[in-house]
Amino acid sequence: MTLIDRDRSTGTRGVLGGPGGGDGSSLEVLYTPARIGRLTLKNRFIQSPMHSKFSSEFGEVSDKLTDYLVERAKGGAAMIILENTAVDWARGRAAGNPVRIDDDLFVAGLSDLTEAVHREGAMIATQLHHAGRQCSTANTEGGVGALAPSAITSTAIGDEPHAMTHEQIAEVVQQFRDAARRSVMAGFDMIEIHGSHGYLLTQFLSPQANHRTDEYGGSFENRARFPLEVVRAVREEIGPDFPLSYRISLEERVEGGMEADDGLAFCTLIEPYVDVFNVTAATYESMDSIFMMQGREPGELLPLAARVKAIVGKPVVGISRLGWILDAAADSVAAGEMDFVAMGRTQLTDAKLILKVKNGESDRARRCIGCNECVGTFLFGGWRLHCVMNPELGYEREANALLRPQFGATRKRVVVIGGGPAGAEAARAAALRGHDVQLFEARDRIGGQVLTASAADYKKREMEAYVTYFERELEHVGVRVHTGAALGADHPALVDADVVVVATGARVSAAGEPGALDAVEVMRTGSPLSGEVLVQGANEIALNAAAYAAQQGAQVTVVTGERAAGYDMNPILAAHTVQLLERAGVRIVADAGAAAVEASTTTLWAPDWVADPEPVAGLEWLAGLPGSVEVVEVGARVKGGRLYQATQSGFWAGTRI
Structure with missing residues (x-):
């Protein structure tokens, strides 16, 4: 059983990059009085x-x-x-x-x-x-x-x-x-x-x-x-x-x-x-x-x-x-x-x-990714309206004032390390403020965990479109993006930098059981799965991994432990995602005993991702940069949390450069 029904007449139309992807004469009627x-x-x-x-x-x-x-x-x-x-x-x-x-x-x-x-x-x-x-x-x-x-x-x-x-x-x-x-x-x-x-x-x-x-x-x-x-x-x-x-x-x-x-x-x-x-x-x-x-x-x-x-x-x-x-x-x-x-x-x-x-x-x-954080997390949580993708929502006056070249300010050379949402937002904001910005991503495409999440078919359209947006937007505002790029203290861009923004993401909170595969790595590399698959964890990563395995025909069981499935998601999205998985035949249980796990089962581990406790952890070579270089850490590596924390952190850090 599939996770998403694409058979409706509108099912494959209007998606970015697809037929009638949003531009052209076919839309002229929408712009008529x-x-x-x-x-x-x-x-x-x-x-x-x-x-x-x-x-x-x-x-x-x-x-x-x-x-x-x-x-x-x-x-x-x-x-x-x-x-x-x-x-x-x-x-x-x-x-x-x-x-x-x-x-x-x-x-x-x-x-x-x-x-x-x-x-x-x-x-x-x-x-x-x-x-x-x-x-x-x-x-x-x-x-x-x-x-x-x-x-x-x-x-x-x-x-x-x-x-x-x-x-x-x-x-x-x-x-x-x-x-x-x-x-x-x-x-x-x-x-x-x-x-x-x-x-x-x-x-x-x-x-x-x-x-x-x-x-x-x-x-x-x-x-x-x-x-x-x-x-x-x-x-x-x-x-x-x-x-x-x-x-x-x-x-x-x-x-x-x-x-x-x-x-x-x-x-x-x-x-x-x-x-x-x-x-x-x-x-x-x-x-x-x-x-x-x-x-x-x-x-x-x-x-x-x-x-x-x-x-x-x-x-x-x-x-x-x-x-x-x-x-x-x-x-x-x-x-x-x-x-x-x-x-x-x-x-x-x-x-x-x-x-x-x-x-x-x-x-x-x-494009709205349909996560429903705006309602399920913020409004239902007593906050004002926010959007996980648009950090300018609700701050239009401040953002408009900040996202333009600042009169009399020095044009700085900015290097952003990491091409996930935090790094991309920081690079975009800094470029709009008139700075010379380069972004370095170790992998062959920017997007970070957003790109990894696109491995699950039911959210591929939204996640891929978000990454495409950043690719086009960074090009539009003049950010030079380098993918598959390794950096060291002697890299020319770092030697000449005035500001280095570190946006390399969060770290895994704990190691999985012996023999368990990292669910994020499995999705990121597109590893094939079949037979019996056991997913350990109850967070969004676990549910995405279950969807990824199920769409390949695997028989999937999610073992949540003491936490409810989707505990780190807003309750509306969590319930919706669980329904999608259950319709696809995924079993969701509290403990492995109830799952009747076979010895041949492939086990995936879906840990929480948390902030690094030490400054520039894993990038100690940054200490070798000249003292005049300002180093700023943004996103999940310092904030933890989810997409909202990444985009907010990256954007507002970029507006302060």
Whole structure:
């Protein structure tokens, strides 16, 4: 059994270096104007909303939020949809600190945001949002508990909500109406009603979440009553011509949830009141269809958009990792199956992807690798939004100031040792600051552990594209890259260097059992595996090695010991990866006894990788350099950790040179 299904029509299209890899005339339709109601958008690209926690703790627009969205406006998006904008801060906001629009006093900050985006030639919409039962009790003021159609707990949240009274239903309808008025006051170009992903309006439509016996529950017509009242109230408030979008999870993908037929019926019901449909799927109980990860094919949700487009006369927005398959997205637009391409995490990873692709520089665009650290590690961990690949996310103002030649600064000769993510980020940043940079990599290609991880087929596309990005980007910014290069203190580049950046990676935490093979080395060298394979370890390396062995036809058992499989990954990605492995026939057990290991079994050891405790460990010859040479260590060799620590460490070290 394979780990990934490549048989779908979009399965091999749009991948960098493949057919229709992202440049050329096939994409021209995506750069043509199109209308939403009275608006004419300059192209077909919409930035999908994504919770960032960049607003203030009180929910006000901040400089950080503005800088982040302005950078995406500069990057070419025709329309930016602001993240979930709370109409009910007390009982209905998303976790932490979303943007709020529940009082007139927030209009001033929101108007600053719309003006800033407009100056860059983009339009901006607000997304009116109420979390319903997907708001935890801890996130409500006074711990009063969330509101929902019925007192049925979401398994994704775990807190029992309160069933809404008729008075509360009327109050929330008024909150949406008032938020719509404020959206117009603040200068937004469009309003989107958030009726997807398991939030309050979805809950009323859902047979799983809505068990009411009054006029708001039971039949489809009754379940649709409340969201329809919201749509009508907003339309009445903003008048007949102001553009209105509805974002819908056409199907919930949970047992007993709303199926696509009801979703389509609701689209038909609200079509007279809206100007565009933004089509997605799922709730937080089926999260892997919201945040699609490695091993899921891009474009999986496009058939849902096509089904809506087939029955309505209004424009339709499609989504699902479309940054990977822009050629397929363009074909869908040309065929009349959708009208606009929405990108969310893609826009986090590279704010300029839209312009890079238009200019024929697709290989210089970062593509989201689908690791879901942005949500599963950072947002769920109480942090603001971060991207493991893009250290500039959330720091756009600082990065823009630093990534340019510094007036009056001395141009330095910089040598970077190591071509993994930390070394590549340091080299890129230093070169953009105007320095003369050379990068030396001992192996025949840069990429480090990212390249090793590409041995697992289910993540090969993402990892290979990331390495290709760095190869093209370093060339673009003028870094001279030397692969297969051995260095010593007498190397001419080091003799003349002003700064040496050491980015040689982490070290193995402990030795494996006698006879066990290093899992990383097996994957790096492409060693063949067959028969019975035992993988010792529970970290991401162990799971990658299991996938690598399974794709070669081996019978694989992972022995995790006392730790859970994927303990060093975010919980969403870990669960997703375990599911992929189990579908491929991989056994995951706690101890070797339970695995019934044969004597002929090949054993792989997947240790943790940790920081070196001693400065320049393994490179003691650096002590022979002149005292005037500055030596800087970056990445996993000093930070430990994972990809995020490597890219952050390398990038910010490069900006300090």
